[in-house]
Amino acid sequence: MSTYIRSRLAPAAVTAAALSAPLALHAQQAAAPTDGQGAPLPAVTVKAAADAASPVKTDRLDSPKFTQPLVDTPQTITVVNKETLQQQGAATLMDALRNIPGITMQLGEGGRTNVGDAFFLRGFAAESNVFQDGVRDLGPVVRDVFNLEQVEIVKGPAGADNGRGATGGYVNLVSKKPQAEDFVAGSVSVGSASAARATADLNRTLGEGVALRVNAMASDADVPGRDEVHLQSQGLATALTLGLGTPTRFTVQTQHVRQRNTPDGGVTTIGLDGYYDSDFDTGAAAGVTPAPADPSNFYGSTADHEDSDADMLTVRIEHDFGKSAKLVNTARLGRATVDRVLTSVNGVIAASTDPSTWTVERRRHSNLQSNTILANQTALQAELKTGRLRHSLAGGVEFSHERQNVTTLAVPGATSNTIPASPVYAPDPTASAGDAPVANGAYQHGRVTTAAAYLFDTIKLNPQWQLLAGLRHEHYGAETDRVDLVSNVLTPHALSQRGDITSWKLGVVYKPAANGSIYLAYADATTPPGGNTLTLTTDSVSASSADRAGLKPQRSQNLELGTKWELLNGQLALTATAYQSSNRNETIEVSDGIYSQDGERRVRGLELGIVGQITPAWQLSGGLATMDSEVVEGSFEGTNAAGAPSRWTPKLAVTAWTSYRVNDRLTVGGGARYLGKQQRVTDPAADLSTQNMPAIPAYWVADAMASYAVHKNVTLQLNVQNLFDKAYIATLNNNGNRYQPGAPRTFTLMANLLF
Secondary structure, X not given: XXXXXXXXXXXXXXXXXXXXXXXXXXXXHHOOOEOOOOOEOOOOOOOOOOOOOOOOOOOOOOOOOOOOOHHHOOOOEEEEEHHHHHHOOOOEHHHHHOOOOOEEEOOOOHHHOOOOOOEXXXXXXXXXXXXXXXXXXXOOOOOEOOOEEEEEEEEOOOHHHHOOOXXXXXXXXXXXXXXXXXXXXXXXEEEOOOEEEEEEEEEEEEEOOEEEEEEEEEEEEEOOOOOOOEEEEEEEEEEEEEOOOOOEEEEEEEEEEEEEXXXXXXXXXXXXXXXXXXXXXXXXXXXXXXXXXXXXXXOOOOOOEEEEEEEEEEEXXXXXXXXXXXXXXXXXXXXXXXXXXXXXXXXXXOOOOOHHHOEEEEEEEEEEEEEEEEEEEEEEEEEEEEOOEXXXXXXXXXXXXXXXXXXXXXXXXOOOOEEEEEEOOOOOOOOOOOXXXXXXXXXXXXXXXXXXXXXXXXXXXXXXXXXXXXXXXXXXXXXXXXXXXXXXXXXXXXXXEEEEEEEEEXXXXXXXXOOEEEEEEEEEEEEOOOOOOOOOOOOOOOOOOOOOOOOOOEEEEEEEEEEEXXXXXXXXXXXXXEEEEEEEEEEEEEEOOEEEEEEEEEEEEEEEEEEEEEEOOEEEEEEEEEOEEEEEEOEOOOOOEOOOOOOOOOOEEEEEEEEEXXXXXXXXXXXXXXEOOEEOOOOOOOOHHHOOOOEEOOEEEEEEEEEEEEEOOEEEEEEEEXXXXXXXXXXXXXXXXXEEEXXXXXXXXXXXXXX
């Protein structure tokens, strides 16, 4: 282990010692009192005011692959449950992930601008590693939380958990399931930007062991601070369980989401701190300092649209073999379709010193895409003993077939889909944007099929020591049929790649006390070409794409040392972790037009977390993450040169949220998020004075909440986002020409109902 990583791991060990020392001292002191004649006095137990579990703290993951409580699981895991989502007024997955330090949101490029849930996790793209109830989710869609019980974020490579995947980790969405008690819950809210939203959650028992749960959502809103951008969605989810409360349970779940949105192509970055364009340096507008464009400006067209449909059918069978074993089979059929036409802005053209003549380039992008998944997973949990050792086993087999069909659309006669430019300071969305994109005969059809088997074993050697070992072997096949339009000639290609992946993880857990652990863990993951995108792009040896057929899979590793503690009678959880994640076999340019797979990228850092309640009235959650990223082996020049940091990876991120119940009716709360500077220009040799928007500046954003129970069944809740109306850049595209402004101060008034 290098000197650097030892120095980074040391603080976690110090934290573990600091946390365990007072507990050990307390144990010694507790054993000391006697009755004056040497006999020990009877033990006195002091309990917290409330023994009920903290409503914002989750002790276990939903996945059958995890057999131990979180405090004994040797991995960095954060759970955002429905109570936290409700307090913060979260509506989308991106709202939920803002609670997690180490996650950064992305704008995307071209037709992917502001499309779907795009984010980085510990410095690596993770948008393709979203799962729902343990099955890979699909499609570039915006996910709503109306049918979620909790959001589980697992950090670090986790190939043993899910097979092929990204380096940073993955997100698992846990759906709401039928319960044994009848209830009706829901919410109605109105807010800034003409926002209106309603949700309903109905659970009914229909007979002995039979329960039905229905969740519904409807939302209609403009986007705060943005002209013309509009979001409209409806969702319906049903779940029927037979055998509830018995050893054998059968559940059928459906979920349907419809979205009809006006997509957002971003705002030109002209005039912002860090903006640079040679037109204002040595060109026609030399000497002029341009003013920023109004962040509400919409440079798209009223003809832009984004229509997406997502449908899912899941069948789950569970059987308990006494108290020592459980079998779960999950079958899923899902389909998501997207029909999108989006206008994005590019560079500014300043042909004179008169701002009224300045224009901004625009491009029309389109996406006509469908994604389908057919999957079956069988998982077995079992507890057994071999001699003096206790084993908690989790094993299973998984099969999946995923398809992605993309129809290529293009603006007739346009170069790179370029359309008429727009005035910089006075865009007109009703002005002609030229012809709409149409199908040109090109397409790409991708398929990825996997078959896998895995086995995890947590071995309890004694009350203080546990070992975790996990192994997964997976066979995958990726195939792509594509037709490219080159010089008005349609050219077909057939690409394929097959192979085997073996992933593993190993952890050792030491428990200095029943309520705490110190662990050291290693895990890896493998991403073959097409593994995330479902598409092999080319077989040309001169192409840099990581999805080029014939390339070796990328391999990532994660080493971490951490400690976890449950305090205050289990009401409060504290975590501290030092980690190192690396990704190898990245494609780098070794000379002009010549590429090799010798690239390696690494991220090192520390993470601290807290969640639970200090008193029955005072709840809090928060975290801190540092990320020191570096290209260890890189291209001979440019963004991926050796020594360069990773894009969009801040050195520090902090999140915090707290709430306090003043009395039986009134609860107040609030929080803050800090995100450090995110570099766009990472080339160590670049002259930043002539680079456009070299970074997203660091920013703080504060939020507040208050709720008041006006009736035993009705609670009014007011949320204020961006309490101090901070102006900031939320996301920036790769060339720095457009950005997404952070939402201004917004208000949401909600009525929460429970019967």
